[in-house]
Amino acid sequence: MAETLFRRLALIGIGLIGSSVARIARERGDIADELVVNARTQATLDRVQVLGLADRVEGDAARAVQGADGVMLCAPVGAFAGLAAAIAPHLAPGAIVTDVGSTKMSVIRDVGPALPEGVHFVPAHPVAGTEYSGPDAGFTTLFQGRWTLVTPPPGTEEAAIVRIEELWRRCGSMVERMEPAHHDRVLAIVSHLPHLLAFTICGTADDLEDESRQQVLKFAASGFRDFTRIAASDPVMWRDIFLNNREALLEMLARFTEDAQAMARAVRWGDAEYIEDKVERGRKIRRSLIELKQA
């Protein structure tokens, strides 16, 4: 067995991602000798103990990180500034702080400055998920065949980066480094905008007059049904992602809206060729995804 990566790893937050990491760490044994799990509520901590996800649960984030050589922030990104301030005085010298947030510029802004000298900071984002959340939602194969994007700020120690990359490889993930601002733009189009559209169409449908709304539910054809699956995700997590990737998300939405208006114009004026061309393009992209085994 390879050398264990951390003596003591503290998971701050234990939702879908955190509990998947915990399950993998328990199963493999070479990620951490000791696993400490922190959550906001006693109910979640109790559940973590029932599920056997931790060596120790800890209701206070500051106490959870004490003596840990690895700290992984797995809470919604909107909580990161407060968490960083709370844990900073208690971090062990040489510890590596990482995270799993879906926005990286905000994490670098909110966490980086709070950390003391001698603590390493390696932001990362496992691009994997389901519409389920909470400590029961995790599973050990979540990251298999998926990418984890590692977005270290300039000047981060290489050894610390490599340790986090190895952690994600051991979780089954493929790993790539990316510049944080670029990460936020790519994720805005592949994940944040699709979710915004899915949440929005559910609201649009819900606003229809009563009879239609019932029929929307009753006759949900494959299109709408797939959108609601995306839209079933955790409200606080997504609220935080939208607010913390504002610029890139608004830009992608603006581009999308222009394109949707162009499509509306083609529908209004009967431009069959334009419409067919756009649908054909969707097909091509789907085929590319299948070739890349991301579908």
Next chain:
Amino acid sequence: MAETLFRRLALIGIGLIGSSVARIARERGDIADELVVNARTQATLDRVQVLGLADRVEGDAARAVQGADGVMLCAPVGAFAGLAAAIAPHLAPGAIVTDVGSTKMSVIRDVGPALPEGVHFVPAHPVAGTEYSGPDAGFTTLFQGRWTLVTPPPGTEEAAIVRIEELWRRCGSMVERMEPAHHDRVLAIVSHLPHLLAFTICGTADDLEDESRQQVLKFAASGFRDFTRIAASDPVMWRDIFLNNREALLEMLARFTEDAQAMARAVRWGDAEYIEDKVERGRKIRRSLIELKQA
């Protein structure tokens, strides 16, 4: 075994829906004594014979309907006006003409007036599908647990309607009658708009500068991936649906765009409560769908 519904049923077009009906008819034996299949290309007709989907294949739609007491139009709705004109002089007295198109006002406009006196016209729409198309795509369980909406124009003979409803029940579908204009509005929001959004976002992503586009494909998180599945559908079919449900689709898109702009404004101004509320609403709709077993 129940009495067979048609002596000779002619399927005009043999894509996902048509070939699923054919497979079910072959398997059950009580839908038609004889199955005639018409398609535009010889390649498709050859394939139908290899798959054993028909008693007889026929390259000419007019010849295909001769002597048939049931005719089901399974082509893209944009082809219906031409098909109706071509088959009308050859329809047997008392025959029932039905269709499976996703837009019903256009079908009533394009097909109804062309049919001779004494021929019954019962438009219908099985709300079921996958992203695959063609005679190989069909399967016998496609309609199970799904609704077929039957939208007869005023004055249609009740016995003809009942026969088509029975056909869909034998195909495994649940059946409901609906006013055609109402059908088009409901389908605009549950199916046509989701598809328009999915096609559009694929184009928006495809227009990104080269490096980002590659990464869109590489890191397709679950959101974008699900959209591309919807977007993989048949271009001609969807072009025709958009053009033939123009008013309802443009209205739903306008409502959606207002809602998306309201969301954009909330993101720009940091209105956390608004965003969380909209995401929560998506969840509720998903839960309703699961309760209704449509998810």
